[in-house]
Structure formats: C-alpha cells, structure tokens
Amino acid sequence: MKQIANFIVNGKACELAIEPHMLLVEVLRDELGLTGTKQSCGIGHCGACTVLIDGIPTLSCLTPALTARGKNITTIEGLAEGTRLHPIQKAFIDYGAIQCGYCTPGMILSAKALLDRNPNPSREQVKQALSGNLCRCTGYVKIVDAVLAAAESMGKEASE
Amino acid sequence: MSQKLSVVGKRIIQPDAAAKATGAAMYASDLKMPGMLIGKVLRSPYPHAKIKRIGKSKAEKLPGVEAVITPEDVTQWKPFDRGLKDLPMIAGGYLVPPDEHILNERARHFGDAIAAVAAINEHIAEEALELIEVEYEELPFVIDPEEAMKPGAPQVSDVAEGNIGKHLSYPFPEGDVEKGFKEADCIVEGTFSTTKQEHCTAETAAAVAHLDVNGRINIWSQCQVAHMARREIAHIFNMPVSKVKLMTPLVGGGFGQRGSVCAEPICIALALKTGKPVKLEYTREENFTALESRTGFKYNLKIGFKQDGTLTAMQVYMLGRLGGYMGCGPMASVIGMVFGLGHYRCPNRAGEADMVMTNTPVSGAFRGFGNPAMMWGIEQLVDEAAEKLGMNPLKIRLKNIKKAGEIANMGLRLESTYLDECIKRGAEAIGWKEKWGKKKEGKMRRGVGIATMTHCSGAAPLYLDHSNAFIKLNEDGSADLTVHPAPLGQHIWGALSQIAAEELGILAEDIHIVTGDTDITLFEYGSDASRSTYAIGSATLIAAHQAKEQILERAAKMLGVSPDELEIKERQVYVKANPKKSIPVADVCYDAIYNFKGECLNISGKCSWEGRWNSSPTGAFFAEVEINTETGRVKVIKFVTAIDCGKAINPMTVEGQLEGGMQQGIGYGLTEDYIINKDTGVVESDNYDTYKMPGILDMPETEVVIIDKPDPKGPFGAKGVGEPGMVGVAPAIANAIYDAIGVRIKDLPITPEKVLKALGEKSQ
Amino acid sequence: MARLLKPFEYFEPRTVEEAVQLLSKYGHQAKVLAGGTDLLISMKKRKITPQYVVYIKSIPELDYIHYSQQAGLKIGALATHTAIADSAIIKDKFELLASACGKVGTPQVRNMGTIGGNICEGGPSQDSVPSLLVLEAKLKLISLHGERIVPIDEFFIAPFKTALQEAELLTEIQIPTPPPRSAGCYKWFTKITTVDESLAGVAVLMLLDSTDGICRDLKIGLCSVAPTPIRARRAEQVLRDKKIDNSLIERAARVAVEETSPRSRADYRKRMTGVLVREAISETWQKIRQLHLRERA
Incomplete structure (x- = not known):
C-alpha cells in the first residue's frame, strides 16, 4: 500500500505517495525524473547509483525509498547552482575525467562527500573515497587528478 | 608535414562533458515516452534445452501486461546474425549465416532468450516473467571447444556441422614456415590460453522502440555501427530500410560489445506486437550472459629466430570458443593472426584457426579483438627467445620491428611507425636500465617487463571501410557537421570538431555536431576498429576542405584577390602577403546565404570516404610488478604505455584511451575470469560480486608517452588509438613477472594460485 | 536477477519493544531491515521474499x-x-x-x-x-x-x-576491555581485487608478560575459511604460556591451518590462512614489545 513520504531532494521539499518496495533509485529516476542517478549492477558493487543522504554516499539501488523519509537527498542534478557548475563538475570536465559518463554522477557525489569533510585530501585518500565507484573507461587516473584539482580550486575559492 | 596547427593538438573540452557532469545527459536507459511500456526477457537457465511448451496465459492475465511473446510469435520475422556479418563485406572473407531468431525454440546457451513481456511498468514486467511456464527438455551440452570438436559431441548450431563454426586461415601468409623453422637457430613454442573477458560497460544494453504514425520503426539503439544495425533491423522485420529510423543516444560504454545488435530485435518485436513504445533495458546479469564478450582462445604458437635474433618463422594454430551463436567471434582469430603474426618483420608466416560452437554465451568483439589474445603469447615467446639468445628484450624487438615503407600487417604499406621511439622512451619512463634483469631476493620481488604491439586505424582492407561527412557553414561562420560515429565516451565529437575547425580556420566550439539519426546522417560504417577519428576524421577533413575552398573563392572576390593568396585563421580570412587586409569568415558565409546578387550558396562540403590504406598505430607497454612469493599475489606498481598514434588530435583524449586500456588490460591479465560451471553450464560470474574488474585501488602509478609524430595518411597525421591501449598490457605484466621470479604463466588470468604453483615447480 | 523488489508490508517501529512485537507477530514471514546491503540483494535475487519488512534504523x-x-x-x-x-x-x-x-x-x-x-x-x-x-x-x-x-x-x-x-x-x-599490555590486529586477503570479499581473515589478540616475554593469552579468530567464522583454539594453545619465538609462531600457523575447512579454493585458502596467522601473530608480538618499551621509557 502506498505511503506518503516527504523528502528534501536537492534542497527542495517534495511529497510523494510510494509503495514500500520501491527503491530510492526508482523514485528518483521514474517518479522525479532525476535520471542522472544511474543503475548499473543492481547489487551495490559499482556505485553508479550513489546519492548523498544527509551528505553521506549511499547506494540508492539498495535503499527502499521509504527509509529515506525526511532526509536530505542530493543527486547529481543538485550540485550546480543554476548554470554555475560545482567545482568538482568543472574539474571533471576540464581534466578529461569523463568518458562515457555513466559512472560520473556517482563518482562526483562520492568526491563531494569526501571534499565536504576533508577539503585537502591526499591522492591516496581520494582513491579510498572513490573505491566504491567502478569505472570501465578512464583507468581512474584523470578522475583522481580532477578531484585533487577541485579540492585546490575550492580551497582557493574559500580563502578568497 | 610540418603544418602549424591551432586547434588540432589542443586539450579541448568535450561537447558532451557538461551534460554528463550534471546528470542532464540522456542515454537509452533514460529515455521515456508517453505510454511507454517496459520490456523484459525470459532467459534459459540451461545451457542447452528444447522448449517443449510455454504457458503464457497466466502472465497475459496479469493486469498491466500488454504482450507476452514466445518463439512461435516471432516466426514472421527473419532469423539474423547478431554480428552483422551476413553480408559479403569482408574482402575475400566469409559470411556468417543468420543463425539466431528473436526468440529461440532451442536454447543454445545459458541466458538465451526464450520469451519476452511488455508491461506498463518494470514491477509488473518482472512479475509476468515469473508467471510464464516453460517446460524444458534438457539436452546434452558442450562447454569446451576441444570436446565440441570430437565426433558425437552435442550439435550446438544448425549451421555449423561438427560444431566447426568457421575454419579460418591467416589471410596474409608468406614464405614457407617449414623452411623458416629449418633456418632457425632457436625455436620457441608454447600453448597459451586466454579468457572470455566481459566488457562491463557501465550502462547495460538498452533500447527504446516504437512504431510511429507513418508506420516506421523508430529505434533508439546503442549500436556502434548504426547504419548497419538499421539495415539488419529492416531485414529482420521485412521492412524497407527507409521505414527504419535509428537514433543513437549517448552510450554508456561500448568497447565492441555494441558492435552487434543487442536489445534491439526483442525490443522492436514487443513494440510491433503492442503498437506502443517499449523500453528494454538489460540487467547486469543479462549483459554478462545474453551479449557477446571477448573470445577465449587456446593456441599453439611457434616462433623461430636466427642466432642474431632475426625472426625466421612464425606459426600458430588457434582454437576459439564461439558460443551458442556465431556472432562476431570468428573474426577474432583473423584479427589476432593479422596483427600478431604481422607485427614483426618475418619472411615465413602461417596460421590456422578453428572457431568452435559451444553451449556458452556468445563471443565477439572487444577492444583489440583478437590482438590482445595473440600478443599474450607472442610477446612472451619473444622474451623467451631473447633469453635463450642472450639478448636484451628491448634489443630483440628493435631488431625485428618493421620500418616505414615495409608491408604492414594488412598487406598494405606501413605508412609511418615510431615503435622504436616508443620502446626507447617507454623504457626510460619505467627505468628499464636500472630495474631489468637484476637479481631478486626476499619475499617481495619486483620486476619489469615489456610488450609491443601494432593495431589498425580503421577496417580496410578487411572490411568495407566507408564513412561520410557533410558540413555546412551557417551565416555567422559557425558550422554544422553531420556525421554518425557512436558516442561511446571516446570523445569523438570533440576530435571531429577539431579536425573540421582546423581545416576551416575557425574554432572547435564553432562546430556543432549533427548526429545520431539515420534520417539525417549519411551512411556510416561506425565506431569500431579504432576508426572513428581516422576514417570519419578523413571524411570530415575532405568535406571541410571543400567548404573552405568555397569560402576562399567567395572571400577572394570580396577582397579582390585570388583564392590562393588567402588563408583562414581564427575565424578571419587574411591576405597572406598583407594580413591587414582581411574579412571575417562570418561575413563571407552571411554574404553567401543572403545574397541578392543572384549568387546564393550555402557553403558546404560532403565526402564519401572509403579507406584504401590503413595507418598502423604502434605502441610499447611497460609493467613494473611486485610479487609476494608467499601468497602469489601480483601487484602492478607502475605501468607505462608509449604510443605512436600519429598526431594526437587531443592529447587528453589519447591519454584517456590509454589509461582506460590499462585498466582493462590489467583486468584481462590479473583479475577478470568468466566462469562457466563445467557440470551445469551455468555462468557463475555474472555480476561484479563474482566477476572482478580492477577498481581504483588496483591501479598502479601510470604514465602515457605520446610520440606525437604525424602519419602521412591520417587526418592531420592522426592514427587510431581506441583499441591499442589494452593490447600489450597483459603480456607486459607476464614478462615483468618472469623478470621478478623467473616463472612464466601462459594461461589467463594470472591468479595467485598459478603463480605459487609455478614457483613450486621451479624450486623442485 | 530482478532489479526490483517484490511488494511487502513495511513497518518502522520506534522502539525495540515495538520491533520485537512485530517480529513475533509475523514470524518467519518478516525480515529485519537495517542497512540493507545484504538483505536487499537476497530479495532482488528472490532468495527471500519477505511479506513483512521491519525497518529498525527508525529506532x-x-x-x-x-x-x-x-x-x-x-x-x-x-x-x-x-x-x-x-x-x-x-x-x-x-x-x-x-x-x-x-x-x-x-x-x-x-x-x-x-x-x-x-x-x-x-x-x-x-x-x-x-x-x-x-x-x-x-x-x-x-x-x-x-x-x-x-x-x-x-x-x-x-x-x-x-x-x-x-x-x-x-x-x-x-x-570487555582487553587487559593492559595486550594488543591485537586483523589481517586479511581479498579474493581477487583490493575491494572484494575476504578470501581469508585473521584476528589475533595477545597478552604478553613484559617481564619474562611469556604469552599469557592468545586468541585467534578466522573467517572465510570454514562454514562459519571460528576460533583456532588448538593454534592458540601452541603459544599460550610459552615464550614466543618465530618457530613457535610457525607452528601455531600450521595448526591453525589444520583447523580450517574451506570449501572453494581450499588449498589456497588454507595456505593463506597460514600466512595470515603467522603475520598477524608476528605483527601483534611486535606491537606489544613496542608497547612495553614505551612503558619502560
């Protein structure tokens, strides 16, 4: 039976009637049209479906949507402010960290969670933080470069 | 060719990157249409079984189900060849007969399609699958190619007697191998085996189909060869080609797997049955079992050398496992022989292959095709010979690699090669001199290894290599370039923009790519064989050149000079001798379109390009590994790829291709194993919990060395670089392992168990 | 495998009492959901299809x-x-x-x-x-x-x-708080890649007498090498109340291997158990000795 659920998705409150067995990834993609969140393996191993729940990287393919009631959910669509890209998005573009782009939303969100709590990570810390996100195109090299560059540019922005 | 380039060679940002970074990018899996149904496929749990009966009434009665289709519902449509090789498109080559139906009455492998449903949502579609009742009659099955070739083995396919799908020979044999081996002072030989590697595209196979108001099939397809997929679809569904509109959205990874038709036939069948739009998106498990993955080989390889390291003969016999349908797999052997046996200068070469049908998921094209499999053995044997002859592995290679002007691996002239530089600069980057051949002691041992390779830039002369480009200049001096590569993540739109902009003297961002719709685009062979930049780039360059000539002609009139006195730079047409005299490209284009003097012209260019040559990219791969001799674990510490891909149109993209190739190559070498249960025929590694590709923590320190010297034939000197990145990775690792601990692993992947076993045998 | 879940009735108890009431009411038809990282995979694979799901993170x-x-x-x-x-x-x-x-x-x-x-x-x-x-x-x-x-x-x-x-x-x-002057560690090998299930995992906790260097207590726990996680009690005995040296550690490792009964990749798992037990004991031993040195200083 459908239940009413309230979420804050990308800063906006929304109310939905959802079945208990619906996954968060379904609600985001099918109900809210936020198709930036991707499904790739379905068993929590690839990280493509990663969203931030209260800032914490979470697998939306293994999360019944009702369990996220009342939470702040950030998807890839919530990072840019209007047309102004988030520094991590910009760095991913500038550093060639995006190829097919299907793992990119999850990667960027994992990176955001890292930089939000550790603005100045080492290369190794970046790798650890992204170790739950698989990529088949890039060999990860430019992804790590991009996250480190984003950290630097965010640091500069903050000190200005 | 010492052109001064202003757009080519720049690390430009990709046109589609921002959409991908913000989640706005639309893939087939993201598409949604009003009234769209969701399709699902019922797949065989057995490797070989006859479908005796299918009960579909329960599923049909489930509210929300709009269609349940079974093999008998699709008989009005034609059988097909998923690898699209049922046309005589291979010069002097072979045909693959159509050997597969949309749904099959006899399952030929685990995961074969038996029935399909379309329902108003995915939940109902999943439930409907469970309600379909299938009575299977299990049949004897065969997994192993050697078993499949024995008399009395279960017959897998109706079109391959004795299970021999194809017997193929090396298309460019030379000399007399027997004589060559007689002349040899040192003969090395071995049996090597390679695995069925899965592509692990981030996006699974997906398609959306519907029949539009004009009765045309509209299909959103990920296919890497869009126009040939359209032809095949028209053929299967008894339609004229003009009644099929195929659209290519962004694709979440291809690597060759989307070189065949994947979800399209079943998706269209459901759309035709229901009259409604249908989306069919495969699960990860279906991606593993229903689609093609890399062809696994076992082969005997023999190479002869003179005392001074000169090659005298090479010979191979390959046994390949095709699976339940023929698909693209047979060609993997030919590609392996062409690139492997043709890599070095060798007067006597021969090769044969038997490609065998088995009750296993289908084999096909994957980055490098058969080349990584073949180089796995060749590069190890070359090292073995070097040791026997007391030569350095670098030296024996430098001695035998071909030089420009010699006949290259496809019977064509080798236009350019800088493999010697790749070897030298790569060796420097890995620290070869300090690290190779040193005595190793202790529990943890390090070693370095090399492998080299060559590959192709396009499909010529093996396949038809036909590309088209059309470019038109808008009134503001911007341009629309109509081409149809598959946007798989290889940044082809950016590369083609750079080529067009360079030729036209405008900026890359001035080029808009018109693409992804067979109603609009001219014929395009597509994006495989490392050909997009080279072949579509060649077509683009010629089309842009035609347009440029029109600009110059018009500008010459406007400036009162002759066209050859002009040049275009940064959107401005200049008189070369007097740069103060100039006119914006935009003004020329505007004047041509809004011309009230009776000389209207939309400046444009069009090229049908057919590859008659093929510039070979070459590369040297260097691995440094560390082996724990107690556990047998191999860790790649550093990996260097030095590449001769001609002029790098965009060095950032080239690096990206090679770094990605390292990940796939390390997986091929060390971690990825497609496991089929021998007793049940069930695929046991069908998702990322059981099939392990390298993650970010498995990647070594990496370095890419781009030689960046132009090739005389490629557009602005570019050669193909899509596939080379993974070809030499696994053998470089194997050779580094030998350097570290003195053992050779000849069957992929290199597991800790195999390393320990080899170490144990060595110490005895 | 299905991508989606089958329907179920869903509860979000606020207290432990509420939760156990629900569990006793619905018995085997109910499943407890916490993080969901194991349960949801089993549900997608249709290994289990609970009619009732009791989500306890709400407590x-x-x-x-x-x-x-x-x-x-x-x-x-x-x-x-x-x-x-x-x-x-x-x-x-x-x-x-x-x-x-x-x-x-x-x-x-x-x-x-x-x-x-x-x-x-x-x-x-x-x-x-x-x-x-x-x-x-x-x-x-x-x-x-x-x-x-x-x-x-x-x-x-x-x-x-x-x-x-x-x-x-x-x-x-x-x-319980481990006794002072004890130390421990957890060592593992993954099956294939760095982020992967454990091929074998070994935890060691050791109590060492700083005066005579005698091992007063040693516990060894293993996972992935038997049908369930186990203690390697016979291996523990090898070192307990003994003065530790490398050959004793080797012996303990050999005994620990005998206590395992892995199913897949059995030979390799056994061999790796030996390596891990040895490494874990050695590392723990070093840790304690350093602890003692620091205390003396």
Whole structure:
C-alpha cells in the first residue's frame, strides 16, 4: 500500500505517495525524473547509483525509498547552482575525467562527500573515497587528478 | 608535414562533458515516452534445452501486461546474425549465416532468450516473467571447444556441422614456415590460453522502440555501427530500410560489445506486437550472459629466430570458443593472426584457426579483438627467445620491428611507425636500465617487463571501410557537421570538431555536431576498429576542405584577390602577403546565404570516404610488478604505455584511451575470469560480486608517452588509438613477472594460485 | 536477477519493544531491515521474499558507541561500519575491530551497513566477526520474553544460520576491555581485487608478560575459511604460556591451518590462512614489545 513520504531532494521539499518496495533509485529516476542517478549492477558493487543522504554516499539501488523519509537527498542534478557548475563538475570536465559518463554522477557525489569533510585530501585518500565507484573507461587516473584539482580550486575559492 | 596547427593538438573540452557532469545527459536507459511500456526477457537457465511448451496465459492475465511473446510469435520475422556479418563485406572473407531468431525454440546457451513481456511498468514486467511456464527438455551440452570438436559431441548450431563454426586461415601468409623453422637457430613454442573477458560497460544494453504514425520503426539503439544495425533491423522485420529510423543516444560504454545488435530485435518485436513504445533495458546479469564478450582462445604458437635474433618463422594454430551463436567471434582469430603474426618483420608466416560452437554465451568483439589474445603469447615467446639468445628484450624487438615503407600487417604499406621511439622512451619512463634483469631476493620481488604491439586505424582492407561527412557553414561562420560515429565516451565529437575547425580556420566550439539519426546522417560504417577519428576524421577533413575552398573563392572576390593568396585563421580570412587586409569568415558565409546578387550558396562540403590504406598505430607497454612469493599475489606498481598514434588530435583524449586500456588490460591479465560451471553450464560470474574488474585501488602509478609524430595518411597525421591501449598490457605484466621470479604463466588470468604453483615447480 | 523488489508490508517501529512485537507477530514471514546491503540483494535475487519488512534504523536508541574502562565497549547494533572504523575510542583501544570494519565492502556499503547486520547475516566471511571472536564479544538479544546474552562464539551455527531466534533482535554488542599490555590486529586477503570479499581473515589478540616475554593469552579468530567464522583454539594453545619465538609462531600457523575447512579454493585458502596467522601473530608480538618499551621509557 502506498505511503506518503516527504523528502528534501536537492534542497527542495517534495511529497510523494510510494509503495514500500520501491527503491530510492526508482523514485528518483521514474517518479522525479532525476535520471542522472544511474543503475548499473543492481547489487551495490559499482556505485553508479550513489546519492548523498544527509551528505553521506549511499547506494540508492539498495535503499527502499521509504527509509529515506525526511532526509536530505542530493543527486547529481543538485550540485550546480543554476548554470554555475560545482567545482568538482568543472574539474571533471576540464581534466578529461569523463568518458562515457555513466559512472560520473556517482563518482562526483562520492568526491563531494569526501571534499565536504576533508577539503585537502591526499591522492591516496581520494582513491579510498572513490573505491566504491567502478569505472570501465578512464583507468581512474584523470578522475583522481580532477578531484585533487577541485579540492585546490575550492580551497582557493574559500580563502578568497 | 610540418603544418602549424591551432586547434588540432589542443586539450579541448568535450561537447558532451557538461551534460554528463550534471546528470542532464540522456542515454537509452533514460529515455521515456508517453505510454511507454517496459520490456523484459525470459532467459534459459540451461545451457542447452528444447522448449517443449510455454504457458503464457497466466502472465497475459496479469493486469498491466500488454504482450507476452514466445518463439512461435516471432516466426514472421527473419532469423539474423547478431554480428552483422551476413553480408559479403569482408574482402575475400566469409559470411556468417543468420543463425539466431528473436526468440529461440532451442536454447543454445545459458541466458538465451526464450520469451519476452511488455508491461506498463518494470514491477509488473518482472512479475509476468515469473508467471510464464516453460517446460524444458534438457539436452546434452558442450562447454569446451576441444570436446565440441570430437565426433558425437552435442550439435550446438544448425549451421555449423561438427560444431566447426568457421575454419579460418591467416589471410596474409608468406614464405614457407617449414623452411623458416629449418633456418632457425632457436625455436620457441608454447600453448597459451586466454579468457572470455566481459566488457562491463557501465550502462547495460538498452533500447527504446516504437512504431510511429507513418508506420516506421523508430529505434533508439546503442549500436556502434548504426547504419548497419538499421539495415539488419529492416531485414529482420521485412521492412524497407527507409521505414527504419535509428537514433543513437549517448552510450554508456561500448568497447565492441555494441558492435552487434543487442536489445534491439526483442525490443522492436514487443513494440510491433503492442503498437506502443517499449523500453528494454538489460540487467547486469543479462549483459554478462545474453551479449557477446571477448573470445577465449587456446593456441599453439611457434616462433623461430636466427642466432642474431632475426625472426625466421612464425606459426600458430588457434582454437576459439564461439558460443551458442556465431556472432562476431570468428573474426577474432583473423584479427589476432593479422596483427600478431604481422607485427614483426618475418619472411615465413602461417596460421590456422578453428572457431568452435559451444553451449556458452556468445563471443565477439572487444577492444583489440583478437590482438590482445595473440600478443599474450607472442610477446612472451619473444622474451623467451631473447633469453635463450642472450639478448636484451628491448634489443630483440628493435631488431625485428618493421620500418616505414615495409608491408604492414594488412598487406598494405606501413605508412609511418615510431615503435622504436616508443620502446626507447617507454623504457626510460619505467627505468628499464636500472630495474631489468637484476637479481631478486626476499619475499617481495619486483620486476619489469615489456610488450609491443601494432593495431589498425580503421577496417580496410578487411572490411568495407566507408564513412561520410557533410558540413555546412551557417551565416555567422559557425558550422554544422553531420556525421554518425557512436558516442561511446571516446570523445569523438570533440576530435571531429577539431579536425573540421582546423581545416576551416575557425574554432572547435564553432562546430556543432549533427548526429545520431539515420534520417539525417549519411551512411556510416561506425565506431569500431579504432576508426572513428581516422576514417570519419578523413571524411570530415575532405568535406571541410571543400567548404573552405568555397569560402576562399567567395572571400577572394570580396577582397579582390585570388583564392590562393588567402588563408583562414581564427575565424578571419587574411591576405597572406598583407594580413591587414582581411574579412571575417562570418561575413563571407552571411554574404553567401543572403545574397541578392543572384549568387546564393550555402557553403558546404560532403565526402564519401572509403579507406584504401590503413595507418598502423604502434605502441610499447611497460609493467613494473611486485610479487609476494608467499601468497602469489601480483601487484602492478607502475605501468607505462608509449604510443605512436600519429598526431594526437587531443592529447587528453589519447591519454584517456590509454589509461582506460590499462585498466582493462590489467583486468584481462590479473583479475577478470568468466566462469562457466563445467557440470551445469551455468555462468557463475555474472555480476561484479563474482566477476572482478580492477577498481581504483588496483591501479598502479601510470604514465602515457605520446610520440606525437604525424602519419602521412591520417587526418592531420592522426592514427587510431581506441583499441591499442589494452593490447600489450597483459603480456607486459607476464614478462615483468618472469623478470621478478623467473616463472612464466601462459594461461589467463594470472591468479595467485598459478603463480605459487609455478614457483613450486621451479624450486623442485 | 530482478532489479526490483517484490511488494511487502513495511513497518518502522520506534522502539525495540515495538520491533520485537512485530517480529513475533509475523514470524518467519518478516525480515529485519537495517542497512540493507545484504538483505536487499537476497530479495532482488528472490532468495527471500519477505511479506513483512521491519525497518529498525527508525529506532533511535540502537545507534551508539559507548566506552568506559569498567563496562567496556558497548556498540549499538545499528552502528555503521564507517562509524566503528572512524571511532576514535575504537581505533585507540580496539584497533583490530576498527580495521576489520574499515575493510567491509565499499565506502558506501560501510556507510549503510551495520555491525548488527554483519553479525546476523551469519555468513562465513563476515569481516567484523573474527575480531569480535577474539575480543570475546557478547551479543544482547531481545525478544518479547526478555533479553539474553549470548557469547559470540556460540552464535554461529552453520553458514547463514545463527542462534538468533525468529522473533529476536540483536540490539547490542558488548566487548570487555582487553587487559593492559595486550594488543591485537586483523589481517586479511581479498579474493581477487583490493575491494572484494575476504578470501581469508585473521584476528589475533595477545597478552604478553613484559617481564619474562611469556604469552599469557592468545586468541585467534578466522573467517572465510570454514562454514562459519571460528576460533583456532588448538593454534592458540601452541603459544599460550610459552615464550614466543618465530618457530613457535610457525607452528601455531600450521595448526591453525589444520583447523580450517574451506570449501572453494581450499588449498589456497588454507595456505593463506597460514600466512595470515603467522603475520598477524608476528605483527601483534611486535606491537606489544613496542608497547612495553614505551612503558619502560
């Protein structure tokens, strides 16, 4: 039976009637049209479906949507402010960290969670933080470069 | 060719990157249409079984189900060849007969399609699958190619007697191998085996189909060869080609797997049955079992050398496992022989292959095709010979690699090669001199290894290599370039923009790519064989050149000079001798379109390009590994790829291709194993919990060395670089392992168990 | 495998009492959902299709990490792997548990998955368990009939079968403070890649007398090498009350190998168990000696 659920998705409150067995990834993609969140393996191993729940990287393919009631959910669509890209998005573009782009939303969100709590990570810390996100195109090299560059540019922005 | 380039060679940002970074990018899996149904496929749990009966009434009665289709519902449509090789498109080559139906009455492998449903949502579609009742009659099955070739083995396919799908020979044999081996002072030989590697595209196979108001099939397809997929679809569904509109959205990874038709036939069948739009998106498990993955080989390889390291003969016999349908797999052997046996200068070469049908998921094209499999053995044997002859592995290679002007691996002239530089600069980057051949002691041992390779830039002369480009200049001096590569993540739109902009003297961002719709685009062979930049780039360059000539002609009139006195730079047409005299490209284009003097012209260019040559990219791969001799674990510490891909149109993209190739190559070498249960025929590694590709923590320190010297034939000197990145990775690792601990692993992947076993045998 | 879940009725109890009431009402048709990283995969694979799902992360009082010298460490069943791996007190005093929880799955799985879920899954390769075995953790299980405390080494019965009864809820993991001058560590090898299930995992906890260098106590816990996580008690005996040296460590490792009974990749797992036990004991021994040196200084 459908239940009413309230979420804050990308800063906006929304109310939905959802079945208990619906996954968060379904609600985001099918109900809210936020198709930036991707499904790739379905068993929590690839990280493509990663969203931030209260800032914490979470697998939306293994999360019944009702369990996220009342939470702040950030998807890839919530990072840019209007047309102004988030520094991590910009760095991913500038550093060639995006190829097919299907793992990119999850990667960027994992990176955001890292930089939000550790603005100045080492290369190794970046790798650890992204170790739950698989990529088949890039060999990860430019992804790590991009996250480190984003950290630097965010640091500069903050000190200005 | 010492052109001064202003757009080519720049690390430009990709046109589609921002959409991908913000989640706005639309893939087939993201598409949604009003009234769209969701399709699902019922797949065989057995490797070989006859479908005796299918009960579909329960599923049909489930509210929300709009269609349940079974093999008998699709008989009005034609059988097909998923690898699209049922046309005589291979010069002097072979045909693959159509050997597969949309749904099959006899399952030929685990995961074969038996029935399909379309329902108003995915939940109902999943439930409907469970309600379909299938009575299977299990049949004897065969997994192993050697078993499949024995008399009395279960017959897998109706079109391959004795299970021999194809017997193929090396298309460019030379000399007399027997004589060559007689002349040899040192003969090395071995049996090597390679695995069925899965592509692990981030996006699974997906398609959306519907029949539009004009009765045309509209299909959103990920296919890497869009126009040939359209032809095949028209053929299967008894339609004229003009009644099929195929659209290519962004694709979440291809690597060759989307070189065949994947979800399209079943998706269209459901759309035709229901009259409604249908989306069919495969699960990860279906991606593993229903689609093609890399062809696994076992082969005997023999190479002869003179005392001074000169090659005298090479010979191979390959046994390949095709699976339940023929698909693209047979060609993997030919590609392996062409690139492997043709890599070095060798007067006597021969090769044969038997490609065998088995009750296993289908084999096909994957980055490098058969080349990584073949180089796995060749590069190890070359090292073995070097040791026997007391030569350095670098030296024996430098001695035998071909030089420009010699006949290259496809019977064509080798236009350019800088493999010697790749070897030298790569060796420097890995620290070869300090690290190779040193005595190793202790529990943890390090070693370095090399492998080299060559590959192709396009499909010529093996396949038809036909590309088209059309470019038109808008009134503001911007341009629309109509081409149809598959946007798989290889940044082809950016590369083609750079080529067009360079030729036209405008900026890359001035080029808009018109693409992804067979109603609009001219014929395009597509994006495989490392050909997009080279072949579509060649077509683009010629089309842009035609347009440029029109600009110059018009500008010459406007400036009162002759066209050859002009040049275009940064959107401005200049008189070369007097740069103060100039006119914006935009003004020329505007004047041509809004011309009230009776000389209207939309400046444009069009090229049908057919590859008659093929510039070979070459590369040297260097691995440094560390082996724990107690556990047998191999860790790649550093990996260097030095590449001769001609002029790098965009060095950032080239690096990206090679770094990605390292990940796939390390997986091929060390971690990825497609496991089929021998007793049940069930695929046991069908998702990322059981099939392990390298993650970010498995990647070594990496370095890419781009030689960046132009090739005389490629557009602005570019050669193909899509596939080379993974070809030499696994053998470089194997050779580094030998350097570290003195053992050779000849069957992929290199597991800790195999390393320990080899170490144990060595110490005895 | 299906991508989606089958319908079920869903409950979000606010208290443990409410939760156990629901569990006893619905019996085997109900499943407890916490982090979901194991349960949801089983549901997608249709290995289980519960009619009722009781989501317990809605119970606020089950997510905590408390420590005092006397009472020891108390971890609420809903503490995530990330919380445990990052906990300053656990890193300081129970490092072997912190590193085991830091090894589980991926960052996302650690953010979602709970220690209670890891234990109750009851599989042979639960990374948190060997450390809990050697730390002699006790599990607090609550049902309508009250609570009972079960030592963790009595909890695992068979693969994916535990002592947890149908209507019982694991609420707390209680870990006594290890004696002073003890140390431990958790070592593992993954099956294939760096982020992967464990091929073998070994936890060691050792108490060493600084005056005579004699091992007063040693505990060895293993996972992924037997149908359930186990203690290698015979191997422990090899070193207990002995003066440690490398040959004794070797012998303990050999004995530990004999105590394993892996199913797949059996030879390799056994061999690796030997390597890990040896490394874990050696590393622990070094740690204690350094501890003693620091104390003397």
